[in-house]
Amino acid sequence: MKLFLVAGEPSGDRLGAALMAGLTQLAPGVGFCGVGGPLMQAQGLHSLFPMEDLSVMGIAEVLPKYLHLRRRLHQTAEAVIASGADALVTIDSPDFCLRVARLVRAARPKMRLIHYVAPSVWAWRPGRAARMAEVIDHVLALLPFEPPYMTAAGMTCDFVGHPVVAEPLASAGERALMAGEGPLLLALPGSRRGEVSRLMPVIGDTLVRLRAMGLTPRVALPTVHGVEALVRETVQNWPTSPEIITDPARKRAAFACADVALAASGTVSLELAANGCPMVIAYDMNPLSFWLMRRAARIDTVTLVNLVTETRVVPEFLGPRCRADLIAPVLADLMQDGPARVAQKAAMALTMQRLGAGGEAPGLRAARSVLAALQPSSL
Template sequence: MKFFLIAGEASGDQLGGALMAGLRDLVPDVEFVGIGGEAMAAQGLESLFPMAELSVMGIWEVLPKYRHLKRRIAETAARVAAENPDALIGIDSPDFCLRVARAARAQRPGLRTIHYVAPSVWAWRPGRALKMAEVVDHVLAILPFEPPLMQAAGMTCDFVGHPIATAQAAGPDEAALFRAGHGIAPDSPVVLCLPGSRHGEVARLLPRFGDALTDLRHHVPDMQVVLPTVAGVSQAVRHLTAAWPERPLIVEDADQKRAAFAAADLALAASGTVSLDLAANRVPMVIGYDMAPLSRLLIGMLLKTDTVTLVNLVSETRAVPEFLGRDCQPAPMAQALRRLLGDAQARQAQLDAMDLTMDRLGKGGEAPGLRAARSVLRAVTGPR
């Protein structure tokens, strides 16, 4: 069997690597072609071009790269048609993957198409599911409330579990070693600052997050701010935090980041899947997010839900406070952080919502990569 896979971001690359491993367990002689990053390369994929070219988010951010992305769509679709795989599997990055699927199907009308991670039709652009159904046969959903939405649009869909539910979190010993290694007292609050992993996010959010944390420090002078980051934006992070009254502890190493999450008492984070990482570590959080003005305006007009935080959505609560768009301001975020440190009831409400979220995402069940692989094979060949 042969599968053509496309991932456009680091999170999609991780999903793709786990899916490839699951498929190889079930079909040892399987072949892979496509676009991905390090995790997919570890499973034998030679990416057609660097995945980083596709890591663009937001309408304003895409515009300067539109012509290049359009060319890559055409090149990728032609390669899909030439390879004639058993299925094309797009992994997240719907703006790119679905355009490739449409163009590839125009060249090979019988091409079977699968998409891993349902687009957020529950949040905005609900008509997108119907448009997606024109070029996608089957969806692998990572949120439990998504299959009915995809099925209503005419696609088959399986909930395959979220990878965070089976990820191994650091334990108390690693948390204690992290504190000791960085000279943080056992009783000093550790506050995570998580401004995102894209340059645009970091540039917009980090100054506001810094002001909110400076405000919080007036009330909690012994707190330690820890800022986990990634190589692609670490230089920008260091530059933007250089003038902070108290510089944060910046960590890039993967093991150090895991330990930091285990040691944390509180977090101020960008909206996104990081809320699930915090939930897995039972770290109470405040969410803040803003976009470029044009993107903010358009998405604000289209938003269909009163929350975008996944913990709130999966647990069907509103336990996590969020400050979006123009509401993403230092003073109210600092006030929400103070409440979580001082209000035991608010803190417990978040912990309960996090535990429920993890259970609903598949904690204790079969690995999502293997579940996704079984779903792919059912869609292509029937039950296994």
């Protein structure tokens, strides 16, 4: 059996590598070709071209590279068609991957096409599922409530677990790295420049207000190299000097030891849940973008812990409500062992359970799903 896999960004590379490891375990002799990053290459994939060519986000970034991306799109589709692979497995990056799938479907209508990571049609743009069903046969979902949306559109779908349940937590030795006096607050302003620029002043102002309330927690701020300089520049105006962290082991320690977190909206809420760290979610954006998002949204919460548990225990301060005067009292309350903290702890434990913690690894579950989707009875 031979599979053609396509991943377009680091998160997809991680999913693809775990899937390949699972497939190799369950179906020894399986062959791989396609596009992937270093993790997939370590599992035996010879990438058609560097995956980094596809790791472009945002209109301003895509436009200058449009012609190059278009060439890569057609190059990928032609390689799939010529490969003789039994199936195409596209991984996340829907703008690129589903265009490849459409070209492949037109040329090889009987080839099985599988997509890993269901689109969030439960949140916005529900019509994407129907358009996806025109070219995709089977979907691997990360969230337990996603399969019904996919099957309603005409695709088969399995929930295979979220990769967060397989990520390593801090060891006892790593936890010792964050030992210190007093409570520890985790500041998580995001990984994109726009997010950091908007949220860092709010976090700083929140710390000022906490200090006025008699609370002076230690602050840890994990960040990534792309925005580290901006982070270091901005914290100069904060009342407390945070520990800025880029080392992975120290980041794991900070997540494990933090008493509370103030975080940008995103999948980081699941990392916090895995570590049992109560959180407040904040996010600011251009007023027009926020208005458009609210008009398009089909949900009343953006936090995955709230969605997975069907609760609203994680407080959110979004758009015009992303204000330190609103955030600080809620954060202060969470730092106490009261009802709000207890409710979040319970919801986070339930989140991890529902995402597959303690069960078979998501990569292995994904591999079983792919193999089942290729059985003659499913064709």
